[in-house]
Amino acid sequence: MNKFKMLAVLALLAVVPACMEMDLENPNAPNAEEALANPGDVEALLATGFYRIWNGTQKTGMPFMISVAANEQSSSWGNFGMQDVGTVPRTAWDNSPTYGYRGSITSPWSNIYQSLSNMADGMFAIDVADVRFISSSGEDNTPRARAYARLSQGLGHGLLALMYDQAIIFDETIDLATAELTPRPYNEVMDAALAYLDDAIAIAGANTFTIPGGEDGWIHGRSLTNQELAQWAHSLKARFLANVARTPDDRAAVDWNQVLFHVERGVQAEVDGPEGDGNIWWSGLAWYPNNWRRMAYDAIGMSDTSGGYAAWKAQPWADRNAFAMETPDRRIASPDNPLRGSYIEDVRNFGGSCSVFPNDRGTYFQSCYHYVRYEYHQDTGARGQLPYFHKTEGDLLRAEAALRRGDLSAALGYINLSRVGHGEMQPLTTSNTTMDQAWDWLHYEFSVEMPFSFSMASFTANRGWGRLVCGTPHHFPVPGGELEQLELPNYTTGGSNPGTAVQPGCREM
Numbered sequence: 001m002n003k004f005k006m007l008a009v010l011a012l013l014a015v016v017p018a019c020m021e022m023d024l025e026n027p028n029a030p031n032a033e034e035a036l037a038n039p040g041d042v043e044a045l046l047a048t049g050f051y052r053i054w055n056g057t058q059k060t061g062m063p064f065m066i067s068v069a070a071n072e073q074s075s076s077w078g079n080f081g082m083q084d085v086g087t088v089p090r091t092a093w094d095n096s097p098t099y100g101y102r103g104s105i106t107s108p109w110s111n112i113y114q115s116l117s118n119m120a121d122g123m124f125a126i127d128v129a130d131v132r133f134i135s136s137s138g139e140d141n142t143p144r145a146r147a148y149a150r151l152s153q154g155l156g157h158g159l160l161a162l163m164y165d166q167a168i169i170f171d172e173t174i175d176l177a178t179a180e181l182t183p184r185p186y187n188e189v190m191d192a193a194l195a196y197l198d199d200a201i202a203i204a205g206a207n208t209f210t211i212p213g214g215e216d217g218w219i220h221g222r223s224l225t226n227q228e229l230a231q232w233a234h235s236l237k238a239r240f241l242a243n244v245a246r247t248p249d250d251r252a253a254v255d256w257n258q259v260l261f262h263v264e265r266g267v268q269a270e271v272d273g274p275e276g277d278g279n280i281w282w283s284g285l286a287w288y289p290n291n292w293r294r295m296a297y298d299a300i301g302m303s304d305t306s307g308g309y310a311a312w313k314a315q316p317w318a319d320r321n322a323f324a325m326e327t328p329d330r331r332i333a334s335p336d337n338p339l340r341g342s343y344i345e346d347v348r349n350f351g352g353s354c355s356v357f358p359n360d361r362g363t364y365f366q367s368c369y370h371y372v373r374y375e376y377h378q379d380t381g382a383r384g385q386l387p388y389f390h391k392t393e394g395d396l397l398r399a400e401a402a403l404r405r406g407d408l409s410a411a412l413g414y415i416n417l418s419r420v421g422h423g424e425m426q427p428l429t430t431s432n433t434t435m436d437q438a439w440d441w442l443h444y445e446f447s448v449e450m451p452f453s454f455s456m457a458s459f460t461a462n463r464g465w466g467r468l469v470c471g472t473p474h475h476f477p478v479p480g481g482e483l484e485q486l487e488l489p490n491y492t493t494g495g496s497n498p499g500t501a502v503q504p505g506c507r508e509m
Contacts, residue, residue: 036121036124036125036129036131037125037129037131039131039132039133039134042121042122042125042126042131042133042145043122043133043141043145045118045121045122046118046119046122046145046148046149046152047148047212047218048114048115048118049115049118049119049148049149049151049152049153049156049218050115050148050151050152050155050218050219050274051115051218051219051220051280051281052111052112052114052115052118053111053112053115053152053155053156053159054274054281055111055280056107056108056109056110056111056112056114057108057111057112057159057455057456058283058284058386058388058455059282059283059284060080060284060288061080061101061103061104061107061108061284062080062104062105062107062108062163062455063284063285063455064079064080064082064104064284064285064288064292064293065080065081065082065085065101065104066085066104066163066455066456066459067285067293067451067455067458067459068082068085068086068293069085069086069459069468069472069473070458070459070462070468070472071086071296071298071299071458071462071467071468071469072295072296072299072447072451072458072459072462073285073293073294073295073296073299073451074086074293074294074295074296074297074365074366074367075292075293075294075357075365076357076358076361076362076365077292077293077357078100078101079101079292080101080103080104081093081094081099081101081104082293083361084101085472085473085494086365087361087362088317088318088362088364088469088509089471089509090469090470090471090472090494090495091471091494091495092473092492092493092494092495092496092497093105093473093476093477093492093493093494094492095477095479095480095483095490095491095492096480096490097479097480097481097484099480102479102480102481105163105164105476105477105479106479106481106482108159108163109160109164109167109478109479109482112156112159112160113156113168113170115152115156116152116153116156116157116170116171117170119149119152119153119156119171119172120170120171120172120174121172122145122149122172123146123149123171123172124172126142126145126146127172128172133145141209143203143206143207143209144207144209144210144211144226146203147200147203147204147207147209147226147229148200148211148218148229150196150197150199150200150203151196151197151200151229151232151233151236153171153193153196154193154194154195154196154197154199154200154233154236154237155193155197155236156193157169157189157190157192157193157196158190158193158194158197158236158239158240159456160186160189160193161186161187161189161190161193161240161244162186162190162240162243162244162456162460162475163456163475163476164186164475164476164477164478165185165186165474165475165476165477165478165493165499166183166184166185166186166189166478167183167184167186167189167478168181168182168183168184169184169188169189169192171192171196183478183486186244186475187244190240190244193240194237194240194241197233197234197236197237197240198237200229200230200233201230201233201234204226204227204229204230204233205226205230207226208225208226209225209226210223210224210225210226211223211224211225211229215277219274220274220275220276220277220281221274221275221276221277221281222272222273222274222275230265231265231266231267231268232266232267232272232389234262234263234265234266234267235262235263235266235267235389235393235394237258237262237266238259238260238262238263238266238394238397239393239454241254241255241258241259241262242254242259242397242400242461242464243456243457243460243461243464244460245463245464246463246464246474246475246499247463247464247466247474247505248464248465248466248504248505249505250464251464251465252404256400256401256404256405257401259397259401260397260398260401263394263397263398266389266394267389267390267391267394268391268394269389269391270390270391270392271385271387271389271390271391271453272387272388272389272390273385273386273387273388273389273453274386274388275383275384275385275386276377276380276382276383276384276385276386277382277383278380278381278382278383279382281382281386282377282382282386283374283377283382283386283387283452285371285451285452285455286374286375286377286378286386286452287377287378287382288378289378290347290352290356290370291352291356293370294347294356294366294367294368294369294370295344295367295369295370295371295451296367297309297312297323297367299447299448299451299458300325300332300344300369300444300447300448301313301325302440302441302443302444303325303327303328303329303332303423303425303444304325304326304327305326305327305328306324306325306326308323308324308325308326309323309325311323317364317509318362318363318364319363320363320364321355321363321364321366322354322355322363322366322367322368323368324346324348324354324368325346325368325369326338328423328424328425328426329341329423329424329425329448330342330422330423330424330425331343331344331422331423331448332344332369332448333346337349340372342373342422343371343372343373343422343448344369344370344371344372344373344448345369345370345372346368346369347368347369347370348368354366354367354368364509371451371452373451373452374387374452387452387453387454388453388454389453389454390449390450390453392417392418392422392445392449392450393449393450393453393454393457395414395415395417395418396414396415396418396442396445396446396449398410398414399411399412399414399415399438399442399445400442402414403435403438403439403442406435408430408433408435408438409430411438411442412427412428412429412430412433412438415428415438415441415442415445416428418445418448418449419441419445422449423448428441443465443467446458446461463501463505466501466504466505466506466507467506467507468501468506468507469501469506469507469508469509470501470502470503470506470507470508470509471494471495471496471500471501471502471506472494472500472501472506473493473494473499473500473501474493474499474500474501475493475499476493477491477492477493477499
């Protein structure tokens with residue numbers, strides 16, 4: 001395989017590593033060695049790490065598609081492949097290089113590898129070219145750059161392992177002149193991700209620094225101290241350890257003591273992440289209007305007390321249609337307005353229609369409800385807090401760990417933190433809740449609390465819980481265009497293919 005063709009496959013053309021020789025030269029551009037010898041240029045390159053990943057995984061395309069595949073959101077619009085992944089019965093992902101909505105898996109792939117390429121170049125400059133970042137006051141900021149690069153490398157590889165069945169492990173140790181860049185199974189990619197995050201934690205623990213914030217910050221509007229960077233890395237490790245599982249058996253086999261170790265050392269803020277800037281830092285799910293997608297009834301229906309959800313589930317899926325819920329959950333309905341809660345609103349509250357999608361694509365897509373928890377992002381022109389980490393995510397991982405060790409009382413205590421604290425619902429106790437019911441309420445809390453934050457949250461949790469609709473991909477293939485460049489046979493997942501949710505590890509619609 002020609003190494004330059006392989007480079008194109010990886011979308012590593014953003015910056016070419018210093019060890020490569022190019023077949024064609026731009027006489028007006030500095031060579032890679034010169035560019036990577038300038039500390040300012042190298043630091044600017046490293047500063048792109050988190051943004052490139054955000055750009056490919058939190059805006060358009062994949063976040064919409066994967067939330068519909070997870071049955072968290074519902075939409076039959078063709079955009080982003082939502083209709084294709086949401087239609088029942090489920091079908092295989094179209095992995096043709098010419099598929100109109102291929103961007104939902106090619107954009108995460110290419111943006112993550114752009115980030116990994118930049119991190120590899122920056123780390124190469126530090127470790128091989130001995131570039132150092134010295135401030136005007138003489139402070140050595142090199143550990144800051146190293147920790148941030150490792151955080152970005154861990155995040156990038158972790159997301160690849162969550163979303164794809166295989167991916168290429170890429171960092172500064174790869175010599176593109178000699179390396180055979182072969183896709184590795186997702187579990188090996190995740191092992192690499194966890195090692196990068198361990199390195200980030202170690203560097204942060206041994207040094208004192210602050211990642212630049214503000215308008216020109218590395219993560220817009222969010223400066224990170226070394227302690228806070230370590231917290232982000234711990235939270236990512238907890239998330240990745242729990243959610244890399246493809247089946248209920250896989251998730252049961254997770255080392256939950258390790259998950260708890262990292263949750264306890266992770267983000268404790270209610271919500272944490274970048275700030276929207278109205279320009280390049282924004283969240284697609286939070287910014288797009290409600291008629292693009294609605295809340296799926298399977299995500300929120302459990303708290304319905306009217307009998308509507310039970311009747312909806314009892315109908316053949318082709319006969320289902322939108323209905324109005326009655327619920328004590330104040331996140332969905334408030335005492336003074338049953339059509340709007342703190343997180344979720346019935347669109348009839350502002351004269352909207354519950355039948356926003358074409359009926360001929362399936363009335364089971366219809367829903368009256370949309371998520372308004374972060375509507376300030378839309379109201380302010382894509383500004384404000386962008387959620388990426390939640391304390392509640394950690395609380396629910398604690399609850400799951402407790403359920404898995406048979407401690408119902410502890411599990412209910414963690415579930416009640418959001419159920420009572422945010423939803424103002426009656427607390428669950430060991431006298432009114434069985435273990436099976438506790439699992440159901442855990443799933444419900446996750447479905448109500450996590451939308452519009454980490455884009456893969458519901459998809460990865462639901463596959464490990466066996467709650468994906470049967471026939472949904474467990475993960476996605478290497479994009480078809482990349483397979484073509486790699487001269488590997490095309491394949492896919494979903495439908496009747498390997499890498500698909502099947503009984504008993506799935507649920508019928």
